[in-house]
Amino acid sequence: MKQKELAAIRRYHDISQEKMANYLNITTRTYINKENGVSEFRLSEIFKISKLFNRSIEEIFLVDNFILGENGEVTS
Numbered sequence: 001m002k003q004k005e006l007a008a009i010r011r012y013h014d015i016s017q018e019k020m021a022n023y024l025n026i027t028t029r030t031y032i033n034k035e036n037g038v039s040e041f042r043l044s045e046i047f048k049i050s051k052l053f054n055r056s057i058e059e060i061f062l063v064d065n066f067i068l069g070e071n072g073e074v075t076s
Contacts, residue, residue: 006060007035009053024048 010020021031024045033039041049041061050057 006049009055009060010035013053020049023052 010017017031017035018028020035021028024031026034026045030039034041034045046057046061050060053060
């Protein structure tokens, strides 16, 4: 996943990792691990983050070389 994009968006909005963790109801360490790609975000967390930043899930989380097909499937 494109965690660098998430970190950049978070910093742009001046939101700390601690505040993101609180928003998602997880520990700060867990959030940091997820943002750094050590572990994966849950689907519910992905939706909340997308809504918080008013951005599509694809903008925040899909790897650059992935393309959504006509039916919404991910291809590379």
